[in-house]
Amino acid sequence: MEFNGFSEKTLEFLESIRQNNNKEWFEAHKDEYTNLILEPSRAFVEEMGEHLMALEPTINFAPKINQSLFRIYRDTRRMGANKLPIKHRIGIIFWQGRAKRLQSSSFYLHFSPDELFVAVGVRWFEKPMLDAYREYIKDDSKREKLAEILETITAKGYSIIEKGYKRYPRGFDKEMENVELSLYKGMATYKTLNPHLIEDGEKFIDTLYKIYEDMLPLQQFMYEVSLRVKDE
Template sequence: MAFSGFSKKTLPFLKKIAQNNNKEWFSTHKKEYEELILEPSRDFVVEMGEHLQALEPTIHAEPKINKSLYRIYRDSRRPNAIAMPIKERIGVIFWQGNGKRMQSSSFYLHFSPEELYVAVGVRWFEKPMLDAFREAIKNDEKRQELWNILTKIKSMGKDYTHLEKGYKRYPKGFSADMPHAELSLYKGMATYKTVDAHIIEDGELLIDTLYEIYEDMLPLQQFMYDVSLRVKQEG
């Protein structure tokens, strides 16, 4: 089925989840979840995936839970999982490469009643990806390349920004006198933008808006995909 947008009832339904965040309530409203969120999300992944594969042919666009779609239930191991077991925002990921989807360079989004968040890159590094990232930017030319990419994206005047630094001390191999050494202080490397969440209700506008953002941010996607190829496989 062609993607025509999410229902005008989708965002109000997410508000209801926030107000009734328990498994008992959700189990009695599961059909609404499937109709308002799950089914259109699958259609969206197919449609958006075809567009993104024009930018990066090897992008994974798989309309399944634990692939491009996320489980609606929070990880029970997280501290707030018992208090709020149901997710109040809906995420979608299109990743590149054969590694873990969250540790691969990706085109990502999530929406809630408050906003539509659109991002490119890797939002946080596990140790293998962190090591690969730091190893890549030890090279002066690669560090300058990344700096240029971030500067250009931010200078487009479209309210694009990137993640804030997460570390205070330079890691081994970096020092304050190295040009752009602060890049080594990041816990993830992604650019992002937030827009009005109601855009999800217009399928064509949503696809066109996302495509423009993702195309603008494509150089970072490509840079981080190259970094992911450096990851040393565990075991």
């Protein structure tokens, strides 16, 4: 299936989910979900994935649920989880490495009626990835390299996720250059755009490619970190 963009009705449908967030309503509108979200998402993954292979030939992608696509139903069983059963935000991921897709350095995006969010990196660390990240940036040259990458990326107008910790972890102290990099709970850069961009297939692909190309140095750095994750 050729990707020509999402329908002009796609964001309206996601807003309808937000206003009618229950399984009964969603089941009655399952065909709209398939036509407006699922099928064009599959086509997008195929086309965008082929483009991303020009940046990273080993990138992983597959137009399937629980691979590049996320389930539309939310897991409400987790403590503190959003209890609304249906997601009105559609996420798509292209990941690099053998680790779990959310713990691998990845090209990520989601769209909703409110925004198109585009990101690269790992947005939050589970313990194995956190340990690998901290161990990797104990090296002064690696911290310097990461600091330079982030400076270049922010100079191009992109944002970096906020730090998550206030105290330096073991092995780091305030006298170290770029020690603030040890305070992150994840390491990713992002940009928010007008969600209606998804409706113009060619412009959508071209815009994402340029953004991901700009963000590529962080993708590559975090992939190097992921290679050092120890098996649990």
